[in-house]
Amino acid sequence: MASTDPEYGTKPQPNPPTAGENKWKYLKVPLSSLDAGLRVLLFAACVTSVVVMVTSKQTIHQGPVSKEAKFNHSPALIYFVAALSVAGLYSIITTLASISIIMKPAFSSKFILHFAFWDVLIFGVVASATGTAGAVGYVGLKGNKHVPWQKVCNVFDKYCRHIAGSLAVSLFASVVLVLLIWLSAFTLHKKIPK
Amino acid sequence: MENQKGSNDGKIDGLESRGREVMVANQRTTGTCESLLRILALALTLAAAIVLGVNKQSKVVPIKLVEGLPPLNVSVPAKWHYLSAFVYFVVVNAVASAYAAVSLVLSLANRGGKSSSSSSRLVVIFLDVIMVSLLFSSIGAAGAIGLMGREGNKHVQWKKVCNTFGKFCGQAAVAVILSLLGSIAFVFLVMLSARSLHKKITK
Numbered sequence: 001m002a003s004t005d006p007e008y009g010t011k012p013q014p015n016p017p018t019a020g021e022n023k024w025k026y027l028k029v030p031l032s033s034l035d036a037g038l039r040v041l042l043f044a045a046c047v048t049s050v051v052v053m054v055t056s057k058q059t060i061h062q063g064p065v066s067k068e069a070k071f072n073h074s075p076a077l078i079y080f081v082a083a084l085s086v087a088g089l090y091s092i093i094t095t096l097a098s099i100s101i102i103m104k105p106a107f108s109s110k111f112i113l114h115f116a117f118w119d120v121l122i123f124g125v126v127a128s129a130t131g132t133a134g135a136v137g138y139v140g141l142k143g144n145k146h147v148p149w150q151k152v153c154n155v156f157d158k159y160c161r162h163i164a165g166s167l168a169v170s171l172f173a174s175v176v177l178v179l180l181i182w183l184s185a186f187t188l189h190k191k192i193p194k
Numbered sequence: 195m196e197n198q199k200g201s202n203d204g205k206i207d208g209l210e211s212r213g214r215e216v217m218v219a220n221q222r223t224t225g226t227c228e229s230l231l232r233i234l235a236l237a238l239t240l241a242a243a244i245v246l247g248v249n250k251q252s253k254v255v256p257i258k259l260v261e262g263l264p265p266l267n268v269s270v271p272a273k274w275h276y277l278s279a280f281v282y283f284v285v286v287n288a289v290a291s292a293y294a295a296v297s298l299v300l301s302l303a304n305r306g307g308k309s310s311s312s313s314s315r316l317v318v319i320f321l322d323v324i325m326v327s328l329l330f331s332s333i334g335a336a337g338a339i340g341l342m343g344r345e346g347n348k349h350v351q352w353k354k355v356c357n358t359f360g361k362f363c364g365q366a367a368v369a370v371i372l373s374l375l376g377s378i379a380f381v382f383l384v385m386l387s388a389r390s391l392h393k394k395i396t397k
Contacts, residue, residue, distance in 0.1 A: 185387070
């Protein structure tokens with residue numbers, strides 16, 4: 001019979017599936033579109049975060065001297081912008097890959113495994129960038145009396161508001177990445193034959 | 195026809211049983227790998243928390259109060275809990291090492307049995323990802339503050355302190371590197387779990 005063909009197992013079965021397989025087939029489509037939707041959301045969050053951070057320039061005139069605050073005055077914020085840009089680029093590529101899964105679900109489990117691997121790596125980068133910018137922003141907001149680091153947010157208020165907004169959006173982006181990793185694991189779990 | 199079918203069945207049975215043996219062996223190596231990685235993560239995050247937690251240095255610094263008078267020698271301490279980023283780092287690493295210990299015990303207890311099922315693996319992935327997020331953000335925070343202490347920032351006039359407190363800064367850097375290695379172990383744990391879920395699909 002044709003069912004002994006060894007290559008047949010990897011391809012989607014064209015013959016009418018049993019009731020159990022049928023159930024999974026209906027569940028698979030919403031999960032992969034949820035994946036694509038979350039990736040688009042991740043892209044939007046990364047772009048918003050980078051734009052808000054880059055536009056945080058503020059100049060203050062104190063009599064004859066004018067002081068300027070820009071994001072690239074701090075290496076931590078440069079790292080933040082670079083990391084979020086990388087994550088945004090990554091989200092474009094994986095959105096396309098995710099759409100290709102919806103179109104052609106033959107190799108979906110292999111794709112999802114690779115999604116999980118790379119999502120964890122990018123997630124590490126985004127989480128560390130959020131931590132970095134958060135630590136520097138906190139010192140800028142509160143200052144530190146032990147080390148003579150004075151707060152700057154009372155002077156550069158618009159600058160600090162931009163940094164805070166950007167941080168909040170990047171926190172949202174890392175939450176979306178966590179959801180994506182969980183979704184990949186859950187999809188793999190769903191596909192395990194009983 | 196029936197005879198052929200019977201022999202076919204036997205062949206498939208043989209293949210299947212061999213496949214099952216391979217799978218069991220794979221599961222065993224995966225389990226050993228997982229336990230080793232958990233021990234590594236436990237040791238590294240605990241070491242990072244301790245190294246930064248005992249970090250303390252006092253330095254006698256001459257301070258000139260009034261012009262003309264000889265400078266006054268004042269002992270200035272540097273402690274880890276002066277910086278909130280370091281407090282966050284120590285707390286997160288302590289939590290991660292405690293989680294690694296608990297999950298190590300659970301994974302050793304579940305070993306071999308049928309209870310190492312895919313749904314328990316799903317829960318483990320959930321928690322491991324949360325640990326990865328906490329560890330990486332704490333590394334970012336402590337690293338940023340450490341870099342600030344090392345380099346200073348001339349734009350906002352934050353002076354560097356590592357030229358005075360050399361030992362303090364070195365110890366903080368060691369703690370960050372240890373924690374980075376520990377968090378990479380957690381990343382590998384997530385990947386390992388995902389791979390073993392994937393293996394169960396294609397068995």
